[in-house]
Amino acid sequence: MQDNPETTVRPSKGEEEYSDLVEIWRSAVRATHDFLQEEDFGRIEENLASMYFPAVALIVAERDGAPVGFAGVAEGNLEMLFVTDDVRGGGVGTLLLREAISGLGVTKVDVNEQNEGAYGFYLNRGFVLVGRDELDGDGRPYPTLHLELSQ
Structure with a gap:
């Protein structure tokens, strides 16, 4: 296995x-x-495939043929960006964000205020x-913190 495997981004294959x-x-x-309450975690998870994924344009980051992260965009808003914990901090999120901006026209994102890591991530990327x-x-x-891409 490579020390730094190549990550590619592609459109989602859907369901x-x-x-x-x-x-x-x-x-x-x-x-x-x-910070997320367990009942909220369960409710969100239950609705991901049925409601949330179909409502956005999804892109997927892949390493060695396996998905390791994804982003969802609707009307210029980055609605979701998640990277599996075992590759977090390795550039996958940055790659997904870059593609969401250049390929899907992202200019805005909302972040939970309690998620300081994500807030810093977006601030550091413009x-x-x-x-x-x-x-x-x-x-x-x-x-919720509302962020826009700086011109």
């Missing part, structure tokens, strides 16, 4: 790989979203804070 994407989501969220909401989009007590 046939949703279960792999849910596993990536689970790994990433367990590692980075310790996004700036433009607003904050006390509740998330579903009215839950997860303050």
